[in-house]
Every structure is written in structure tokens, then in C-alpha cells.
Amino acid sequence: MLKSTIVDTRVRLRPSKKLLESLNAQKEHLKELPANVATALEKNGYSVPKSIRILKDSELVFKRPQIDTKLLDKLTADVPDVPQETAEAPEKEQEQQQRPVDGHFLYLNDLHWLNSTLTELRKNNVINVFLYELIESCELILPENEFKPRNPELEARCQRLREEQQNREYQKMTKNVDATLKHVPEDTVAYQLKSINKQIIAVAQFIFSVAAGFTFGFFGVNLMVGPLPFGFRILLGVIVALVIALAEMYFLAKKLHEYDEVLDAPKRKTPNSPKVSGVQNIKPHVD
Template sequence: MLKSTIVDTRVRLVPSKTLLEFLDSQKEHFKKVPENVAKLMKNEGYILPLSTQIVKEQELNIKRPNIDRALLRRLTADVSEEPEPAPAKPIGKKNKKAAKDKKATEEVMEDEEHPTEYNNVLYLTDMHWLNDTLIQLRKDGISNIFLYELIESSDLLLPENEMKPRNPDLEARCERLRAEQHNREYHKMTKNVDAGLKHYPEDTIAYQIKSLNKQIIAVVQFVFSVAAGFTFGFFGVNLMVGPLPFGFRILLGVIVALIIALAEMYFLAKKLHEYDEVLDAPKRMQQTAPKARGERVPPAATSGVQALKPHAD
């Protein structure tokens, strides 16, 4: 699973039973109620009086409380910003295995985890309205309860990244590339042990020079073909037809050279494609090889990775 950007950046509060019962008990004193609070109470089975006015979020006149920064600094003076480092544990075989199992379990839980959706939640604007309402109720002597007492048993939902599943084709390709990388590392480790893997063709200088010569010969052949075409257009037509203007001869040479260049580019691309197919032929042969009855297919053949020759003890 991959984490994408945060879609909904609002902080949400799942109201507790205490908060809902308080809203139901004091609903007669509410002159205006936000639309979201009225919808929440209706979904929970509570009915507001007909005299209560339901207003939208934009129509609320809410005074945001001022934060006493000096008091906040005094309260957080003894709080350390850096977490204490965990004590180091001795690394052994059991600890390594336990750490590996824990990491695998966390990955599985992360893949299977789906965020729970809550329909009945309160937003920050609703909390500001509730705080102003509690202040007014305390002034009128109706209730002597504070906001923290109502929300201490509620659940706070912070914005989270949306989880998106990975592309299965991309995941299969990554697995194939990892297997090929492990295959190459195994060749490097065992080529000095097994005589059959010691002289791996791709590691020899002759193989590299031979591949480089093929590329150089193809490029040189392309250059000579274009030069020969220009020479034919510049000199050959003049010898066959007769004297021609110098500018017309250059134009004929460029036209003939351009035609030969387009043809050579086609054959050069075809040749390079055939060269790549020759390099990939062993892998395709392993993938399409017929399986005899009762014969077990090795994992490397099914994953598209070249099978390794077991080294001799």
C-alpha cells in the first residue's frame, strides 16, 4: 500500500455518550445550532425543539479564544521535545528473527489496514460553537460544566494519508528485477567456487570488446553508406548526364544521402533489435520450455530468472 496526499485536512471528533446526553439535556437553551450538530443529533435519535434555529457554518458568529502563550510556555517548560532513546538490546539470532517477524507482521497489517469511516463527527467549528454555548450557560447559571469534561472520553481523529494499492504489474516487475539482482549477486559470490560459473561470458573482456565492435561496425557502416550516397549524387549523375550546375549537384547529393540514411536507420534499428533478442533468448527458452509429466518446474523458470547451476561441494 502506498500513502498519497491528505484529502480531508479537518480535525474531527467522535462524540461520546456523555457529550450527546449533555446536548440532549440542554437543547431547550440552544437558540442556534450548527447544521452539522443538528444532523448528528438526528442520526443518534435526539430531536431538537421546533424553536431552535438551524444555521449553516458560514452564518455562525464564533469568537475564537485567545491562547495565553506565556502560560503555555510555563506549562511546557519541563517537557522534552526529543524522545528518550530506547535502550540498546544485544543482537542475537533470536532477536534478529524476532525483528524480522515483527517487520513482516507490520507490513501485512499495513497492507490489510483500512481506515474506519465515521459519519457522525464534530468539526472544529462545532467545537467553537459548543465552547461559546458553555460559556453562556455558565454566565446564566444554568450549567457549570466545561468543554474538557465533555470531550475527555471522545475520540479525536487526525487527518491521515489516503492509502492506495500498488499496481500489480509494477509489483510483479519489481519482484522480477529483485530476483535477477539476487541472481547476479549469487554468480559473483560463487564464480570463484564453482568452475562452471568462473568464466561467466558477460564478465570477460573478449565478450565486452566483441559487443563494442558490433556497435562500432554498425555506426561506421551507416556513415560510409551515407557518404557513398552523397558521392553518387554529386559526381555520378554529373558523369552520366553531363555538366550540371554546382548547386544542383549538391542538392542531388543531399537527396540521395537522405534516402540512404533513412533506409540505413531502419536496418540499423532492426539489427540492434535482433541483437537484444539474441541476448534474451536463454530466458525465453526457459520460460517456454515444455514440462515433462511429473517434472517439477524450478522457481527461477516460472519467475523469468535464469536458473543457477548448483556449485559442487
């Protein structure tokens, strides 16, 4: 699996029933509601009065809250390092309060608005609830990379290459044990010399063919037709040599392709052949 870029980088919060019930209980003191909050309330069966103005994301104006270190120290003063076991509440009530509900997600702008609203309500002695108490039972969803499946053809090719590598390593390990693998043709000096000779012969054949074509264009046409200008004879020789060079390159590439096809033929798997997992002990042919 491959990871792609993060499309949506926003942090999302799925509101819990506790949060929605608190907002529903205080909606008579609210004059404005963000669109995401209003949608979450309506989708979970809570009505939104028409007197409340629905704010769009671009209309949300707020100040980023500052961390009150004194209040934070006061709240965490009696918190032990190791959490203690608390009395278990009734299972049904606890599940209803902490279980996330369906609906729209809330984003950081909505949480900033909620924090500002709770601050104003606390100043007016309407409620005495803090933001962390409402969102502690909510589900926080962080942005993640999307996974893309790999190309099946690429995965099959990688699997085949891994099996071939495992086979080569297995042959090296069992080379001194199995008598049929003691003299692998690829490891002998004669095999390497034959390969080098083939390559040298192919290069020499290419050079001789191009030289013969140039000679024919430079001397042969002059002998058949008659005396020609020196520059025209050079041009004929270059043209004939170029044509022969292109033809030689074509046949050389075709021959190399056929050679690769012959080498890869045993490695290919037929569609009807059964799949074999693990390391396969493929012994090379010994002359």
C-alpha cells in the same frame, strides 16, 4: 502502496453518547444549533425542537478562546506524572458513555461553538461542565494521506528486476566456488573487445553508406545524365545521403530491438510456468 495528497484537511470528531446526552439535556436553554450537531442528534434518536435555529457553517461566528494558564495550572496541579489506577466503573455504563456513536462528524467550528455555549451556560449557573469533559470520550480523527495501489505491471517489473539483481549478486558470490561460473563470458576481455568491434563496425558501416550515397548523387547522376550545375549535384548528393541515413537508422534500430528481444527471452515467464520465489541460480552458457 503510494501516498497521495490529503483531500480533506479538516480535523474531525466523532461525538460520543455522553456528549449527545449532555446536549439533549440542555436543549431547552439553546436557541441555535450548528447543522452538524443537529444532524448528529437526529441520527442518534434525539429530537431537535423546531424553536431552535439551525446554523450553517458560514453563519457560525465566534471568538477563538484564549488559554487560561491559571486555570490550567490549577487543574493539573494534582495530576501525577504517572497515571494511577482508578476504580473501575460498571462495564456496561462505561461502554455506553465512551463508545462513539454513528452520525455526522463535528469539526473545529462546531467545537468552538460548543465551547462558547458551555461558557455562557456556566455564567448563568445552568451547568458546571467543561469542554474537555465532554470530548474526552469522543473519537478524534486526524487527516491522513490516501494510499493508492501500485500498477500491477510496474510491480511485476520491479519484482523481476530485483530477482535479476539477486541472481547477479549470487553469481558473484559463488564465482570462485562453482567451476561453471569461473569464466563468465561477460567478464572476459575477449567478450568486451567483440562488443566494441561490433559497435565500431556498425558506426563505420553507417558512415560508409552515407558517404557512398552522397558520392552516387554527386558523381553518378552526373555521369549517367550529363553535365549538371554544381549546386544541383550537391543537392542530389545530400538527398541520396539523407535517404540512405534514414534507412540505415531504421534497420539499425530494428536490429537492436531484435537483439534485446533475444537477450530478454530467457527472463520472461510464460503464463503457465509456476511461480518461483527467492533467488534463482541461473547459470550462463559457457562456450
